[in-house]
Amino acid sequence: MAEATGGPIVIGREVPAGAEERVAELYWEAFGRKLGPALGPPEAGRRFLAAHLHRDRAVVALVGGAVVGVAGYQLDGRGLTGGDTRAVLDAYGLFRGLPRLALLALLERTPAAGELVMDGIAVDAGHRGGGIGGMLLEEVVRLAADHGRSTVRLDVIDTNPRARALYERRGFTAGPTQRTPYLRRLMGFTAVTTMRRSTDGRPTGRGADGHG
Template structure:
């Protein structure tokens, strides 16, 4: 594990395109049908990020983002942009079918639940422990918000991610077969995984939500 990596909360100002690029590199096959082509999709993500719904990994010196984990609390996740934004960006004729595809990917947290919005790590840094650092910080965020559990979805073509989640205490609770999405989005099944959140240890409170995001 690279001990010099710095973990911080929130998308740093000016890093929107970098974060969007990491997300697209990791999830472009899944997102491409709804937000592609790639250049347009990355630009849409960058414009509509919710800065306070992320934990990022920064490389030593210069603060270059090399990993990001998004999460959803309440009605907001890292990747934003509502129906009006999609229609404005892609036009009514092309936007409406894209909204239908995005609805298939939507995941709403239940009471006392934080939903992971995906982890993306720079390909050159994979296998160095960054994913584990990001998950540990996500668990801290969940505890500080009084969440009892963390939930995420992992697709069948990403066994490496599933193995990471299992090492961090996530267990599979159900698998939904989606053969109709294999040709369109590249996966044929989605497994929902959960882990409980341990009580937050005694200590000073973490920063309030409003300190984490340069408001947009």
């Protein structure tokens, strides 16, 4: 079992009860620049994420019982970060909520047949560099295989080369890149690359879909 400061690293397949706010904090730290226009300001965004988490749609890394890393995924129509149209309107009101729904729609991705979509990895700053990201990725691949999925898909933005390097080291192959210059000022990125990895170790083909 791998070790980290504070004890061994334990990988689980569900967000522990009571850790919703911690997971929301980690997710906002990692993806707040992208999520901010839709769910911000930060305090409101973290509160919304915590209130609408699907705890069974994540792989987590625990040290001493505390969540230090999380990888969310979509499966059977549900992802880690929930909240439907009514939830957004209730939280932000009609006039502020409608444009936020339009922004969230830009971030939605629909899995293809036999595909599990991963929503990204967030690791606590004090535990980065210790292999937790790779451990989470490998568990997501195993989980996808356990659910009969042949491929794991993720989308990585051009301003996160560190994440892309991790995915490549773990066997993900880059596919098409969708240019999104219209999102640069709003969400801080100008391109999204789709990456895939087979759950049985075989090379994946270059898909035709992008960030959607």
